[in-house]
Amino acid sequence: MQRFKNKFALITGGTNGMGFATAQQFIKEDGKVIITGRRAETVNKAVERLGKKAFGIVSNAGSMKDIMLLHEQVKQHTENIDLLFVNAGYGKFAPVEFADETHFDELFNMLVKGTFFTVQQTLPLMKKGSAVVFNTSFVTEVGMTNFSVYSAAKSAVQSFIKTFAAEFTEKGIRVNGISPGHIKTNIFNNTGLNTEQIEGAIQSIIPTIPFKRLGEPTEIANAVLFLASQEASYIHGTELTVDAGISVIR
Template sequence: MEKLKNKTAFITGGTNGMGFATAQEFINNGAKVIITGRSERTVNKAVEELGKNAVGIVSNAGELSDIFELQNLIKKHTNTIDVLFVNAGYGKFNSIENVTIEEFNEVFDMLVKGTFFTVQQVLPLMPQGSSIILNTTFLTDIGQPNMSIYTAAKAAVQSFIKTFAAECTSKNIRVNGISPGYIKTNIFNNTGMSTEQIEGTIDAVTPTLPFKRFGEPSEIAKTALFLASDDASYIHGIELRVDGGLSKTKS
C-alpha cells in the first residue's frame, strides 16, 4: 500500500542519513520528494540514487538568505507541499569554558532559526491535512558534558512542536516531532572531532545502549512515514522517541 500516493514531501538535509532514508521511504510509498543539501555535488548524487521521483535544491539550513529563497525554489517544481520534514542539522560539542561565539551562533542559526524559518517559508504551500515533522533528540533529557549548546538548541525545537501544533490546528495541519537516539549517520563529521575520536565515541557508547547497537536511519524513516501518513491522522503535538529505550532505561 502506497501511504503517500499523490503527495509531495519536502525534506531538509536529505542527502544522507535519516533525511536520505526518509526520502527513500516516502518515494517507496508513492510520494514525490524534494530534498535539500548544502552541496550541489551531494544533492545531485542523492537525487540520482533516489530516482525520477526526487528533485534537489542546494540550500544551507544555517543561512537565512537560503531559507528565504526556499518558497521560490520549491515553486519551480510544485505549488503544494503535503509533508514537511525539518531534518537538517548537526552538533558542535565543547566545554562551557571553550565554546566560542561562532560555535554558539552556528548551532542556533541552523537548528533554531533554521527550523523556525523553514516552517515559516513552507507553511503557505501546505494544504489542509498536511503534516509537519521536526527532528529533535533524546539528549535534552539527559545531562551530558560538552553538549550544552546542542541540547539547548534542540530544546527550542521541542518547544516549537507544541507551539506550532497549537497554531496549526486551525489550518488542519498536524505537527509532531521525532526524537532519535544514537543513529548510524554522519552527524559526528561536522563536530570537529577527528576520525579516531569519532570511532572512540561510538565504541564507548555502543555497550551502554539497551540493544547494544546504534539505530538504523531506516528506523527513523519508517517513523517519519507513520507520522506523515493518514495512519497518524489523530496524532498531533507529540514527540515520538525512537532511541531503543535508552532514555527509559538509563540510570
C-alpha cells in the same frame, strides 16, 4: 504500500542519514520528494540515487538568505507540500568553558532559527491534511557533558512542536516531532574529530544503549512516515521517541 501516492514531501538535510532514508521510503510508497543539502555535489548525487521522483535544492539551513529563497525554489517543482520533515542539522560539542560565541551561534542559527523560518517559508505551500515533523533528539531528556549548546538548541525545536501545533490546528496541519537516539549518521563529521576519534566516540557510546547497537536511519524514516500518514491522523503536538530506551532506561 501506497500511503503517499500523489503526495509531495520536502525533506531538509535529505542527502544522507535519516533524511535520505525518509526520502527513499516516501518514494517507495509512491510519493515524490524534494531534498535540500548544503553542497551541489552531494545534492545531485543523492537525487541520482533516489531516482526520477526526487528533486534537489542546494540550500543551507543555517543561511537566512537560502531559506528566504526556498519557497520559490520549491514552487518550481510543486504547488503543494504534504510532508515537511525539518531534519537538517549536525552536532558540535564542547565543554562549557571552551564553547565560544561562534559555536553557539552556528548551532542556534541552523537548528533553531533555520528550523523556524524553514517552516514559515514552507507554510503557504501546505494545506489541510498536511504534516510537519521536526527532528529533535533524546539529549533534551538527559544531561550529557559537552552537549549544553546542542541540547539547548534541540530543546528549542522541541518547544516548537507544541506552539506550532497550537497555531496550525485551525489550518488542519498536524505538527509532531521525532526524537532519535544514537543513529548511524554523519553527525560527528563537523565536530573536527578525525576518523579514528569518531570511531572511538561511537564505540564508547554503544555500551550505553539498551540494545547495544546504533539505530538504523530506516528505523527513523519509518517513524517519520507513520507520523505523516493517515494512520497518525489523531496524533498532534506529540514527540515520538525512537532511541532504544536510552532516555528512560538506566
